[in-house]
Amino acid sequence: MGKFQVLDHPLIQHKLTIIRNKNCGTKVFREVVDEIATLMAYDVARDMPLEDVEIETPIGKTTVKTLAGKKVAIVPILRAGIGMVDGILELIPAAKVGHIGMYRDEKTLKPHEYFVKLPSDIDQRQVYVVDPMLATGGSAIMAIDALKKRGATSIKFMCLVSAPEGVKALQEANPDIDIYTAALDEKLNEDGYIVPGLGDAGDRLFGTK
């Protein structure tokens, strides 16, 4: 089974409180989602492999560490996942970015895929799938299926708020992936929204309500 980690650094908890508040406007919401994504990426990247490299400092020769292993692809699930991309690129600026478009039917809660565009070497990359919300898990599972179908083998999923139902479904469907969340909330309500959650992440990011 992959890792399941709640990244509850005090700075992350504080920033999450800011965006959970219903009075937080689009501008601040966007800025703070970005900041949380950067803080999370720092921890998610902790197991990046290193290799030795010989360099010369102004004082003399030495063997030190440099990043090795797979290059990163960030794959946001549209729309809301887009809000986390820039924050991760702050730390991993050379990452490539793929996009998977997905919307959840409001009645059935079933996800529908409408767009997939990935880096051509996705099978060679460490993929970070990002979406602020993991509710029923349907969207994340369908996005990861789309990635695996196209050859991705090394996948981590990052979200801000998750529901126990979504975590369980995602783990059962993909026991090979690591899941990172800033908070594990109580439950889903009858409309499929996370309680207490932060509402509709896409609408709050883009001001579409």
Ligand SMILES: O=P(O)(O)OC[C@H]1O[C@H](OP(=O)(O)OP(=O)(O)O)[C@H](O)[C@@H]1O
């Ligand atoms: O775990 P699930 O039950 O699938 O729900 C989570 C999905 O719902 C939201 O997207 P939405 O369908 O609202 O699309 P949007 O990002 O375009 O608003 C959210 O950003 C996730 O992608």
Ligand SMILES: O=c1cc[nH]c(=O)[nH]1
């Ligand atoms: O609480 C939720 C659940 C799904 N999608 C959202 O944006 N918010």
Ligand SMILES: [Mg+2]
């Ligand atoms: Mg939405």
